[in-house]
Amino acid sequence: MANLIEPKVLKGFRDFLPDREAARLAIVRRLEGVFRGFGFAPIDTPVLEYAEVLLGKGGGETDKQVYRFTDHGGRDVAMRYDLTVPFARFMAAHLGELALPFKRWHAAKVWRGENTQRGRYREFMQVDFDTVGTDSASADLEILLLIRQSFLALGLGGVKVHYAHRGVFNAFLARLGLEASSVEVLRTIDKARKIGPEKTREMLAEAAGAQNADRILAYAGIEGSAARTRAKLAEAAGADTPGVKRLVEIGSALDDLDETGTFVLDPSITRGLDYYTGIVFETFLERLPAIGSVCSGGRYDDLASLYTSQRLPGVGASIGLDRLMAAMEDLGEAGGATAGPAVLVLLLEEGLLADYHRIAAGFRDAGIPAEVYPEPRKLAAQFAYAEKRGIPLAIIRGSDERARGVVNLKDLRSRESFEGLSLEEATARASALLR
Amino acid sequence: MANLIEPKVLKGFRDFLPDREAARLAIVRRLEGVFRGFGFAPIDTPVLEYAEVLLGKGGGETDKQVYRFTDHGGRDVAMRYDLTVPFARFMAAHLGELALPFKRWHAAKVWRGENTQRGRYREFMQVDFDTVGTDSASADLEILLLIRQSFLALGLGGVKVHYAHRGVFNAFLARLGLEASSVEVLRTIDKARKIGPEKTREMLAEAAGAQNADRILAYAGIEGSAARTRAKLAEAAGADTPGVKRLVEIGSALDDLDETGTFVLDPSITRGLDYYTGIVFETFLERLPAIGSVCSGGRYDDLASLYTSQRLPGVGASIGLDRLMAAMEDLGEAGGATAGPAVLVLLLEEGLLADYHRIAAGFRDAGIPAEVYPEPRKLAAQFAYAEKRGIPLAIIRGSDERARGVVNLKDLRSRESFEGLSLEEATARASALLR
Numbered sequence: 001m002a003n004l005i006e007p008k009v010l011k012g013f014r015d016f017l018p019d020r021e022a023a024r025l026a027i028v029r030r031l032e033g034v035f036r037g038f039g040f041a042p043i044d045t046p047v048l049e050y051a052e053v054l055l056g057k058g059g060g061e062t063d064k065q066v067y068r069f070t071d072h073g074g075r076d077v078a079m080r081y082d083l084t085v086p087f088a089r090f091m092a093a094h095l096g097e098l099a100l101p102f103k104r105w106h107a108a109k110v111w112r113g114e115n116t117q118r119g120r121y122r123e124f125m126q127v128d129f130d131t132v133g134t135d136s137a138s139a140d141l142e143i144l145l146l147i148r149q150s151f152l153a154l155g156l157g158g159v160k161v162h163y164a165h166r167g168v169f170n171a172f173l174a175r176l177g178l179e180a181s182s183v184e185v186l187r188t189i190d191k192a193r194k195i196g197p198e199k200t201r202e203m204l205a206e207a208a209g210a211q212n213a214d215r216i217l218a219y220a221g222i223e224g225s226a227a228r229t230r231a232k233l234a235e236a237a238g239a240d241t242p243g244v245k246r247l248v249e250i251g252s253a254l255d256d257l258d259e260t261g262t263f264v265l266d267p268s269i270t271r272g273l274d275y276y277t278g279i280v281f282e283t284f285l286e287r288l289p290a291i292g293s294v295c296s297g298g299r300y301d302d303l304a305s306l307y308t309s310q311r312l313p314g315v316g317a318s319i320g321l322d323r324l325m326a327a328m329e330d331l332g333e334a335g336g337a338t339a340g341p342a343v344l345v346l347l348l349e350e351g352l353l354a355d356y357h358r359i360a361a362g363f364r365d366a367g368i369p370a371e372v373y374p375e376p377r378k379l380a381a382q383f384a385y386a387e388k389r390g391i392p393l394a395i396i397r398g399s400d401e402r403a404r405g406v407v408n409l410k411d412l413r414s415r416e417s418f419e420g421l422s423l424e425e426a427t428a429r430a431s432a433l434l435r
Numbered sequence: 436m437a438n439l440i441e442p443k444v445l446k447g448f449r450d451f452l453p454d455r456e457a458a459r460l461a462i463v464r465r466l467e468g469v470f471r472g473f474g475f476a477p478i479d480t481p482v483l484e485y486a487e488v489l490l491g492k493g494g495g496e497t498d499k500q501v502y503r504f505t506d507h508g509g510r511d512v513a514m515r516y517d518l519t520v521p522f523a524r525f526m527a528a529h530l531g532e533l534a535l536p537f538k539r540w541h542a543a544k545v546w547r548g549e550n551t552q553r554g555r556y557r558e559f560m561q562v563d564f565d566t567v568g569t570d571s572a573s574a575d576l577e578i579l580l581l582i583r584q585s586f587l588a589l590g591l592g593g594v595k596v597h598y599a600h601r602g603v604f605n606a607f608l609a610r611l612g613l614e615a616s617s618v619e620v621l622r623t624i625d626k627a628r629k630i631g632p633e634k635t636r637e638m639l640a641e642a643a644g645a646q647n648a649d650r651i652l653a654y655a656g657i658e659g660s661a662a663r664t665r666a667k668l669a670e671a672a673g674a675d676t677p678g679v680k681r682l683v684e685i686g687s688a689l690d691d692l693d694e695t696g697t698f699v700l701d702p703s704i705t706r707g708l709d710y711y712t713g714i715v716f717e718t719f720l721e722r723l724p725a726i727g728s729v730c731s732g733g734r735y736d737d738l739a740s741l742y743t744s745q746r747l748p749g750v751g752a753s754i755g756l757d758r759l760m761a762a763m764e765d766l767g768e769a770g771g772a773t774a775g776p777a778v779l780v781l782l783l784e785e786g787l788l789a790d791y792h793r794i795a796a797g798f799r800d801a802g803i804p805a806e807v808y809p810e811p812r813k814l815a816a817q818f819a820y821a822e823k824r825g826i827p828l829a830i831i832r833g834s835d836e837r838a839r840g841v842v843n844l845k846d847l848r849s850r851e852s853f854e855g856l857s858l859e860e861a862t863a864r865a866s867a868l869l870r
Contacts, residue, residue, distance in 0.1 A: 009481055015529065043451055045450050048445060072500075141788060142807065149799075341472075350572070357692060
């Protein structure tokens with residue numbers, strides 16, 4: 001068979017087999033439930049867009065990673081590389097049709113032709129949620145509460161959401177006369193966890209001088225309470241700075257609402273991107289802090305300035321689903337999803353086909369996934385199939401049982417058998433065994 | 436602002452706004468529930484694959500429509516244009532890891548650069564489900580039962596699933612000595628509904644002679660009962676033809692299981708593709724038969740012969756989600772999905788921010804989606820927002836109500852107000868009003 005084509009996938013791309021895909025769907029479904037609970041609406045945008053729309057008129061560093069080509073009609077097109085740019089384009093295109101403030105979530109694949117070392121993929125899924133069209137503290141607060149609720153719903157235990165305010169940091173740097181080097185300072189602080197305190201101080205000293213380095217490090221520290229950290233920031237940036245007022249507003253509401261200490265005012269959170277202008281945050285799993293932030297984001301001044309002159313301030317966050325799935329696998333949490341059904345109806349006699357399918361339908365009606373083994377093979381083969389798919393229960397019925405109106409139920413995990421049950425008894429027993 | 440980029444999408448591509456995307460998600464969720472009930476497992480495959488893998492070594496008519504380009508690494512790649520070819524590649528790649536028979540469903544986007552006239556899109560979603568690794572009658576039967584259940588779950592009312600057997604039709608044509616023109620005959624019969632009886636007879640006469648045209652038309656008719664149609668086919672193709680035996684097996688099980696006359700043995704069903712070798716079927720909505728088949732498929736001899744020498748017979752079907760959504764809109768069935776929450780907590784005083792968010796959380800805990808309006812704007816603006824998003828209930832609470840530990844609830848549909856309710860009373864009242 002020299003003519004066979006090798007069934008390989010591209011580097012950085014993956015098949016999802018049933019267990020992993022079921023786990024991924026279960027995560028998205030749970031998040032979807034939380035989003036719906038908070039009044040966030042789903043949207044979708046095309047995978048392919050005009051390259052100019054996705055990349056703007058310039059050509060940045062990201063551009064090199066974008067899958068871009070000329071289509072049949074000679075159009076310069078590209079596959080989306082994030083969910084933010086298409087969302088900005090979407091808002092500009094549909095402003096007249098949407099109620100502002102607009103709250104959306106979007107879970108979808110994006111593509112980047114990056115280096116696949118370090119466990120990065122070229123096709124991966126992002127989950128984004130944003131509130132646009134308002135500058136309000138309530139929207140900031142809601143995003144933070146939504147993040148907490150999302151991770152609770154995923155069964156991953158507690159999270160710590162570290163937050164800060166970019167405007168406050170900028171005001172502080174301006175007071176030090178460091179506007180010019182502020183991006184460098186912010187990026188250094190952003191990397192501090194990775195590079196360690198020594199290297200951080202060294203880089204800050206280089207960018208801002210030794211004395212300022214100490215001031216910046218003092219600014220970036222977490223004090224004994226959020227109130228004391230807020231007082232320090234007010235001192236450093238000026239109590240009248242709008243960002244300081246915003247932190248007081250959000251912080252006092254969180255003090256009131258957060259019984260579990262989820263939210264940590266942490267002035268070292270800066271996020272790398274220029275994009276952010278207000279609160280910024282990162283989320284760490286209490287049981288797996290080492291994997292880094294699983295949900296990050298912040299407030300921005302204007303979402304869609306490339307496409308519309310209407311200013312659209314907003315606040316949003318993004319969950320990296322791949323990192324999250326890796327974390328769930330580490331924690332032994334598959335999200336409760338298995339790809340197999342709960343009951344396998346064995347096929348003993350082909351003449352009883354309708355009978356077997358009727359029994360399977362009866363289990364389904366009771367909310368128990370069930371299937372009929374498709375071929376009249378030896379029992380050993382049918383049991384081996386059940387085991388390979390992780391199906392816990394089997395129903396066995398030949399002509400004899402049929403004549404008596406009963407079935408036999410076998411629990412394949414414990415090898416326990418329950419014989420001569422009516423269909424109602426079998427359904428009830430199966431429910432009990434699956435509980 | 437001459438420098439703005441126009442926020443346009445490519446021809447044949449679409450944004451999904453909240454209501455339509457919520458409807459699409461609701462459809463997929465319901466189908467997912469049915470698939471899980473029948474023991475079908477979810478999988479996913481990459482959007483981009485090696486062009487050779489998707490297109491084989493030849494170059495057919497489809498190829499011209501495929502989005503194909505050279506990636507950063509100089510690889511010849513293409514976007515998937517259906518879910519069948521990637522599934523075949525997937526089966527060949529993972530044969531050792533999967534229990535056979537393998538049952539999978541896959542709901543995902545595919546891309547074809549076709550002419551966008553006649554309401555066709557270049558980006559659209561397919562929902563496929565297949566059982567591979569078995570030739571069995573039980574698998575055929577299960578797919579048919581699954582189709583019926585899927586449309587019941589979507590709330591679209593009854594369907595008629597018309598089915599036939601390609602092997603029987605081929606045996607009949609062989610008896611007439613028409614093997615050479617069988618493809619032409621099958622395609623003519625496949626188009627008969629569209630082109631009408633006159634044109635059908637004319638085309639058949641051209642392909643097979645006038646006398647054979649009459650025989651073929653007689654063969655293709657539906658008799659008074661499935662049993663009589665089966666007897667006619669046995670007569671026409673020979674009672675020993677394996678396909679005739681298979682139709683008897685499936686048909687008698689359906690006679691036993693189908694109380695509602697869903698399944699119609701209809702020898703005129705042929706499906707165009709060479710691919711099919713066993714049963715073939717099409718599905719029509721009883722309330723909208725004119726839109727044509729909403730779910731089609733059949734049995735094939737070998738799924739993945741391009742990639743593996745292991746024979747993988749199977750049976751599968753595909754739902755065209757766009758046609759289905761158009762049908763649901765015609766029928767006024769949005770799938771019960773709305774993008775907005777059920778309750779809007781009005782923001783009257785910014786000092787009560789924590790309070791408002793606590794009230795919203797209380798509704799969510801009771802299973803009622805709720806959000807806080809983000810800004811302290813005039814009541815009229817907040818009510819206008821609720822109306823635009825279709826939010827039916829509002830909670831109104833100022834300092835006075837807060838001091839008394841109560842809220843006011845307003846039903847924005849009936850304009851009815853319920854004043855001075857405790858939070859428990861408000862939740863109970865909201866549940867009742869939403870029922």
